[in-house]
Amino acid sequence: MSDDSSSKEWVKLEDAPPIPNLRFRHFRGESDYPHMVAVTEGMREVDQLELTISVDDVAREFKHLENCDPYRDFLLAEVNGKIIGYTRVWWSKDPSGIYLYNHSVDLLPEWREKGIRNAMLRYNEQKLRELAREHPTGVPRLFQSVVMESERDWIAVLSGEGYKIFRCGFKMVRPNLEEVPDLPFPDEIEVRPVKPEHYRAIIRAWNDACKDMRGQIPISDEDFKGFQESPIFEPSIWQIAWQKNEVVGTVLNFIDKQENAQYERKRGHVELISVKRLWRGKGIAKAMIARSLKLLKDHGMTEAALGVDAENPSGALHLYQKMGFQIEKRAAFYRKPMN
Numbered sequence: 497m498s499d500d501s502s503s504k505e506w507v508k509l510e511d512a513p514p515i516p517n518l519r520f521r522h523f524r525g526e527s528d529y530p531h532m533v534a535v536t537e538g539m540r541e542v543d544q545l546e547l548t549i550s551v552d553d554v555a556r557e558f559k560h561l562e563n564c565d566p567y568r569d570f571l572l573a574e575v576n577g578k579i580i581g582y583t584r585v586w587w588s589k590d591p592s593g594i595y596l597y598n599h600s601v602d603l604l605p606e607w608r609e610k611g612i613r614n615a616m617l618r619y620n621e622q623k624l625r626e627l628a629r630e631h632p633t634g635v636p637r638l639f640q641s642v643v644m645e646s647e648r649d650w651i652a653v654l655s656g657e658g659y660k661i662f663r664c665g666f667k668m669v670r671p672n673l674e675e676v677p678d679l680p681f682p683d684e685i686e687v688r689p690v691k692p693e694h695y696r697a698i699i700r701a702w703n704d705a706c707k708d709m710r711g712q713i714p715i716s717d718e719d720f721k722g723f724q725e726s727p728i729f730e731p732s733i734w735q736i737a738w739q740k741n742e743v744v745g746t747v748l749n750f751i752d753k754q755e756n757a758q759y760e761r762k763r764g765h766v767e768l769i770s771v772k773r774l775w776r777g778k779g780i781a782k783a784m785i786a787r788s789l790k791l792l793k794d795h796g797m798t799e800a801a802l803g804v805d806a807e808n809p810s811g812a813l814h815l816y817q818k819m820g821f822q823i824e825k826r827a828a829f830y831r832k833p834m835n
Contacts, residue, residue, distance in 0.1 A: 507571060509619055513611035515575065520619075523570040529554045531572070531579035535602050542605040544646035548755045560722035563587045569627075571619055573603070573612060580607045583616050585623050587631075591707045591714065594636045597624035597834060601650065608649045617657055621834075628834060637834040638662075645826040659830040664806040666813065668821035669763075673793040673800060676820075679783040684739055685775075687787065690731040694743075695720070698736055701743035705770035709805060728752050728765075733791050735784040737771075744772040747784045751795060764792030766802045769812070781812075785819050803827075 507520045529551045536549050558566055564586035573581040581603035588596045599620035601613050621639060628637055641659065643650055681687070690698070703714035715723075723729055728750040737745030748768040756763055766788045771780050792800055802821060804812050 507619070509615045511611075511618060512615045515610060515612070517576045518573065518612070519575075520571055520573050520616075522568075523566045523572065526555065528572065528579070528582075529558075532582055532602075535579060535581055535604055538604045539602060543644065543649075545644060546755075546759065548752070548758050550754070556722060556725055559725075560718045561586070562716060562718050569623060571616060571623075573607075573616065575607070580604045581612065581616065583620050585620050585627070587624070587627055588713050590712070594638060595628065595631050596638055596640045596713075596831075597628060598640050598642075599624060600641055601653070603649075605649075613650070613653045614657065617653060625834065639832045639834055641830050643828055643830060645828065651828075651830075654830045657832070659832045662829045662831040664829070665827045666804050666806055666823045667825040667827065668802050668804060668816055669824045670789065670800045670820045671822065672820075673789050673798060676786050676789045676793075679779060679786045681737065681780060681783045682778050685737050685744065685778075685780060687735055687784070688738055690734050690736055694736065695731075697743045698734075698746055698748075701772060702746050702748075702768055702770050704772065705746075708773060712805075727754065733764075733788075733795065735788050735791070737775075737780050737784055739775070742772075744775045745780045745784055746770045747788050749788050749792065751792070751797065762796055762798040764788075764795065764797040764800050766792075766800050769802070781815060782819065785816075789819075 505521050505524075507522065509520055512518065512520070532554055533549055533551055536547070539545060540547065564584065566584075569585045571583045572579055581601065583599065583601045585597070585599040588598060590596060599617070601616045601620065603613050603616070624639065631637070639659070640662075641650075641654055643654065645651075688694075699715050699720055706712040706714045730750055733749045733751070735745075735747040735749065736743055746768055747766060749764060749766055751764050766785060769781060769785065789800055800821075801824075802816060804816055806813060806826075
């Protein structure tokens, strides 16, 4: 492709800082995957991010993108031909009808505090406003970005551009899998081995529960396809509570072997915990979590982790603390009205 700045490949950001050989361009395809991984890896230490990512992970994510066209909705920044950062924008709609215009700007630490991230954020907002033209005007529209509390630079940029915290979530860890109590289910509830023909009922039960969770986006068919293709998809360790032919509770446990190898630990994840509204307060969630912890221990794990909304209306935070989980990190959802 041409290197001429007037080419359709290159994008001019009017408020970009005057840094020699800094340029912005559209996504080129699979050849950009390794560069995007390198940016994420380069951010990990400074931003204290616990994550593992590979080219295969990026390829799988791109295969199942929704409400996002990478050739239109990604922007890459480079200096002297080296990728130093990239953006992504996409939209989603939560169960209450709010349109959320999501975005992120990943940038290598050595290029921060120079105005690059601010310029890329404003570009994101411009692109999201263009996407919003296709949506109803009579509903709330909000820009959104999710940030770990350790990402101080991105928090500073968002705050400086008028974003405020909407809600917080906690990453919680149970440091051991010892002394897990034996907790019974109500007589009419049973846990069954998961079969492929159960998947739709399980995801439908989770999505129904999302209606009671602030800003929780339901799992789409495309989301689930991506999950099925990932190395952490292991239905044999899920805990699904049934009452006759109805799913009333879910815990979709998983073990991330790649993450465990990188951080030299044996951690299992207890996630997508839900109980149907009419069945709450009967000990179903506690029983599913207890069974999950014992199952993870049987698979050689020595600790467990989960995520939770800090103000979950069902009292999930208190429940998880009673089950031995401790707050380790905080994440925040930053929002700003589009208009």
